[in-house]
Amino acid sequence: MKVPHLLSFSIILAGLGCLVTCGQSVAAEATATTPARPNILWLTSEDNGPELGCYGDTYADTPHIDNLASRSLRYRMCWSNAPVCAPARTTLISGMYATSLGGQHMRSAVALPEGMKLYPHVLREAGYYCTNHTKTDYNFRPADSKAGWHDSGKTAHWKNRPDPSMPFFSVFNYTISHESKIRNKPHTLVHDPAKAVLPVYHPDTPEVRRDWAQYYDRLTEMDKMVGAAIAELNDAGLADSTIIFYYGDHGSGMPRSKRWPFNSGLQVPLVVHIPDAYRDLAPADYLPGGVSDRLVSFVDFAPTAISLAGAEPPANMQGVPFMGKYAGQAKKHLFGYRGRMDERIDMVRSCTDGRFVYMRHFYPDRPYLKHVDYMFQTPTTRIWKELYEAGQLTDAQAKFWQIKPTEELFDLQSDPDEVDNVASLPEHEEKLAELREATQQWMRSTRDLGLLTEAEMHRRSATVAPRTLGLSDQFDVDALVDAAWAAGDAWQACDGQTIVAMQELCQSEDPGVRYWGCRGLALGLGSHGTVLSEDEISAATGTLMEKLEDANPSVRLAACDLLIRLNDEGAQRAAAEELMNLADLPRGGYYVGIAALNVIDYNRNAVLRHSGRGFDSIRKDREDEPSRGNDYIERLLITLGQPQS
Template sequence: MPSHLNQASRFTALLITCFAACLHLTICDAADSGTQPPRPNILWLTSEDNGPELGCYGDEYADTPNIDQLASRSLRYRTCWSNAPVCAPARTTIISGMHATSLGGQHMRSSVGLPDDMKLYPQVLREAGYYCTNHTKTDYNFAPSDQDAGWHESGKKAHWRNRPSEDTPFFSVFNYTISHESKIRNKPHTLVHDPAKANLPEYHPDTPEVRRDWAQYYDRLTEMDAMVGKAIEEINQAGLADSTIIFYYGDHGSGMPRSKRWPFNSGLQVPLVVHVPDAYRDLAPSDYMPGGVSDRLVSFVDLGPTAISLAGTQPPANMQGAPFMGKYAGEPKEYLFGYRGRMDERIDLVRSCTDGRFVYMRHFYPDRPYLKHVGFMFQTPTTRIWKQMYEAGELNDAQSKFWQVKPTEELFDLQNDPDEVDNVASLPQHAEKLSEMREATKDWMRSTRDLGLLTEAEIHRLAQNESPRTIGLSDRFNAAALVDAAWAAGDAWQACDAHTIEAMQALFGTSDPGIRYWGCRGLALGLASHGTVLSDDETSAAVGTLMQALEDENPSVRVAAADILIRVDEPSVQKAAADELIRLAQLPEEGYYVAIAALNVIDMHRESVVRHSEEALDSIRDNHPNAPRRGGDYVKRLLTTPGQSQD
């Protein structure tokens, strides 16, 4: 070998050795200094009022090419629940990383206050150095003083482009309202999807109105899909595709009736697609695969903690969700939970649970129909024609069910009954699964200190200058005892005997007004149950207890007592109940939420109340004060809109 080549080789080897040494020092210095590679940007794209009716979820009627394309290079979650089946409580859950039931925010337009030291996920991300923006939608269900979630920008001009420098990581949310319930009935609209090809759920009647609403819903999803595509293209054009983790999800089930507002799977299951660029695969879940499907159970309570985990920060201890990605990813869940409280003017209490295949539901007001008259819902043509056909006797059993009263508990097998119309709770082969999910729901309600066990009026009465969450964590709220009492009251609806009556009377004899409330509810359900086996003396004793409850110091207990006494076939008893309901419905004597509760009972038994107190009811209607609030004045709606009378 020529000498000059030998010298060149030795020189090259020396350079390589020096470069390797320098590189080693650089790596060591970086490790010693704690320097990390740049953190990912995080983009959330959310759409309103839509479940997984998308092409990537196997829906052949859908036309959603942009989301389908995103899913083809991302991970799609098979089972994601919104926890609440309506926007405001669902957003309470997302923004807080806590179940809305733990904050008293499970009701529509709850306006609940938060503890002073509680942080919402944008505040945590902002402290972690992220530039946080929210495009337009808030609706967090909080009191006005707590509506500031900590965004750098929130509104129509909010955008990740406004960050102070290109080196600043961003967390940015864009909300698309084009698929909202109100857009289904928005006219004029020229249909693109063929109504004749729409796949109707078993519970909806097959009419032109219903087919048109479903077709228009799918049209809106196509429009929404284009907006999602535009947002992704903005990221691509800015050269940020390799540094941005993208989430797409819907905010609860479709805006069609019996999806939205109801914690069936149809009201809670949403699409969730997550894209993680190659540079951040160490933050992706272990089952991440482009175009893959995850069987991991996730829900909205997990979203905030997951975003915080992706930012490299540990979620606050108060957050109940489990991160499913990032540095602090937790263990997979065995169950997801859902909840329904007051929906606009109609009071209800339902809890649901899924393991991915089965859905368990517990009804705490089984004596009230599924689809009570919610004014906003009745603006949708499907709702109106569905109710008209029920009243005309033109529906089959599956379609009629949802205008009738409910069983205490239901179990649905999604594998064999995706529309959730066949309650298999009574079948012996499902007894073990029923017991398992029942206990899981009870344990969850206890452990999360479910404030829905108190009436909304009682929550506000106890809270006063405190947050409901503070009350829920105090000794004044006995979650375990309330779960047991509420469960016992519900069981009385299934069958009632002398032992049941004695147990409910014992609950009424306690000093806790929340327990007394469930004692009265249990007596009401027991006396109204089709499975009641009582002697005349036992019935008289139960009515006597309820007459005492009609004078209880707590207004919610008095509402519960009047709820059954107004049905007793004795004029003097009915009149006492009607007079008390009228008094409770008057504002501002007992308060707004007491009035809503009383008017819900009055509306269920309007003829009986009118028979004894028509003049007084007219007086309340004529003198009702103007009480405007977000979502409308629910007391006024109850006073002026005929609803679900069972007389």
């Protein structure tokens, strides 16, 4: 009777042994067939921040991305560095801050230093098949915009690699969530506008609610595309050998998010999935369904991709890999920047520690939301401005059509919409000083080319790349940072000592420093002229009148910026004539023309009265107009032909 039991037990043991050895052989086979290096897939959506279910947004309907996040690592705070597409993509593709390349201005078409490698070049050298579907939109001249992809366009796909065993790096970009899609009609709303949660800075009107609802509809459509891309990967049997990144390319396309380096314009969703076979490449805090508090930004993406591929990032890249073989230390701060946005001149730098956001405004005398033609095609923008002009907005809503303080500090914990500037509160004095110093030192260490006007940067880099200029002795970054900072401080407080300091800057041999000296005089008199003595005002005005004869057009323009506003017929007449010359003469250059037309637009009545010329006499053609055919001069001339609000 015992024999059958022993036989059965032997059979069971043999079966278990077979299961173990079979399991071992299956595991061995899986290990043998898993590629040594992972494929890398980047899924990118346009113009959307973290308005997703996995980020706690209950109004959102994004099941595919939420599912990805449930088995991946979600980053709580990721910044795009720039709040608009071209400068943000410039940062992504280069692994460098766009401000270090001169590419922070919208569609600025800058040259790259000879021999500089963008991340597709490095990945190709590492043996990866690199594709981009489809958007490039880098702020590079055409010769540099190919970026090193094996294929970039509507047919680019990882499936096209010549050898199925070849690892791939592929980008798929989804434009359905772009700003332009918010205003596309006809559109049948799916999300209920009545349930949309509006930021406190937007007025509560049917137009605004519809735009937000349509934005969320587009996110749902985008989510389906992300789901389809992941399904395609699964169907090809590549899910276990592919690292997936999903991220947005900057904040939402709604006004005061896109184009503005608040957290609302810079924070993007970032979800990273790393298959089990490559967990040695994952960061220490990687946990499926987990959340990372590590601060990351677009400047880190290129070196991270290269690190995941097992290659060492080039020394010129300024980002820090946050995973892979060459992962580095976490950052204490992230940085953002705003340069010229289409036809409007501006300069803002921002910094966050993950909770507080610091902003430094270098043109505080101009309003936050200027008339950018493309932005005004969104119904929310138009109704928001109409209600401002009618005096029907709250203080929080009206703020963004007005001029600015030099610096702001926002606490995202208590003020996620960033409307309450707490920079002056004693309890935040230490944090303000920390982020101010971090921003200033970052501008120095990265050699921020925004310290030169766009026209001056192009003038100095006529025969070299702007980055090469920035690293040369022709670019005294410390003197420029000090001058730009002092000019901004003049807007907050100005006395006779400040006037003297700005006059000294105006005598510098460096036209970049002279520019900021003139800006400082303009800001000081514009903000505090009533508390200055007649002698101090006269001295400042005399210096600016002298600068109308400066050899540098940007310096002359900075002098005009105040002189056209003075209650002095002679000063206004001289400034008006110079402004019209700077806007009109082809030798003034394309970027000088844009800057001059900006000043003219803010003072159009005075310019018309004192110049004796109409705006229709301004020639819009420029000898050095970028080959990309930008129409920003034309846009400004159209604006000048409309009634001034």
